[in-house]
Amino acid sequence: MFGWLRKRTAAPPIPDELWMGVLERYGFLAARPPAQRQNLRELAAQFLATKEFHGANGLVITDKVALAIAAQAVLPVLHLGLAWYDDFVGIVVHPDEVLARRTVTDDSGIVHQYDEVLTGEAMEGGPVMLSWHDVDGAGATADEGYNVVIHEFIHKIDMRDGAPDGCPPLPSREARRAWLAVMQAAYEAFREKVIIAERFGGQAPWLDPYAAEGIDEFFAVACEAYFVNRLRFEAEFPALVALFDGFFNKGLSLRA
Numbered sequence: 207m208f209g210w211l212r213k214r215t216a217a218p219p220i221p222d223e224l225w226m227g228v229l230e231r232y233g234f235l236a237a238r239p240p241a242q243r244q245n246l247r248e249l250a251a252q253f254l255a256t257k258e259f260h261g262a263n264g265l266v267i268t269d270k271v272a273l274a275i276a277a278q279a280v281l282p283v284l285h286l287g288l289a290w291y292d293d294f295v296g297i298v299v300h301p302d303e304v305l306a307r308r309t310v311t312d313d314s315g316i317v318h319q320y321d322e323v324l325t326g327e328a329m330e331g332g333p334v335m336l337s338w339h340d341v342d343g344a345g346a347t348a349d350e351g352y353n354v355v356i357h358e359f360i361h362k363i364d365m366r367d368g369a370p371d372g373c374p375p376l377p378s379r380e381a382r383r384a385w386l387a388v389m390q391a392a393y394e395a396f397r398e399k400v401i402i403a404e405r406f407g408g409q410a411p412w413l414d415p416y417a418a419e420g421i422d423e424f425f426a427v428a429c430e431a432y433f434v435n436r437l438r439f440e441a442e443f444p445a446l447v448a449l450f451d452g453f454f455n456k457g458l459s460l461r462a
């Protein structure tokens with residue numbers, strides 16, 4: 207693994223053949239303007255040089271696996287910079303979805319256990335877990351606005367200032383208030399649609415209904431669609447496109 211990484215010490219360039227393979231598999235990356243694709247390639251190389259990949263349950267981390275994750279993970283920080291991901295190094299890759307045993311205690315003190323199916327998970331200040339099956343298939347699911355890598359890395363961005371709350375670190379309280387006002391309105395309107403679809407047989411909304419679980423999940427799911435199917439996302443959530451453009455395209459410093 208990473209034969210080409212060992213040749214130099216700092217961020218060696220990604221070989222043409224590997225990069226072409228990524229662009230072929232992920233049309234939403236190939237569709238970016240040439241200058242952006244070049245920046246993506248350079249940022250992905252830096253990402254590979256600074257992160258550590260671990261295969262779980264028999265999965266072998268090949269160059270293809272690592273680069274597929276790196277190329278998608280750096281899309282949200284193309285303008286923000288890789289420093290937004292410097293609070294962790296580990297990325298754990300499973301062959302497929304993972305069953306996680308959850309324990310919750312309800313208001314009457316009764317402990318409930320259940321299994322949750324995970325395609326990915328992001329821990330505050332800790333590693334990111336991903337299902338390779340879902341990472342690999344991200345080219346085919348882009349039309350639906352689905353992308354597990356972007357989802358988990360948006361959680362990482364959200365968690366840079368503590369527990370995920372649907373708002374990344376912003377320069378001022380006013381900026382945060384303004385952000386949450388837009389997000390909250392879009393989230394509530396979306397939740398309403400999901401409830402109507404599920405309870406009363408209304409038309410299912412385009413975005414993954416999982417986004418109705420909480421405003422932090424709404425932020426992550428909305429960003430998936432924003433990055434992989436902008437046209438459709440813009441038609442559905444014009445206010446969020448403006449909000450996200452203002453954040454992701456500005457290159458805001460973490461210390462701001």
Ligand SMILES: [Zn+2]
Pocket residue numbers: 357361423426
């Ligand atoms: Zn999530």
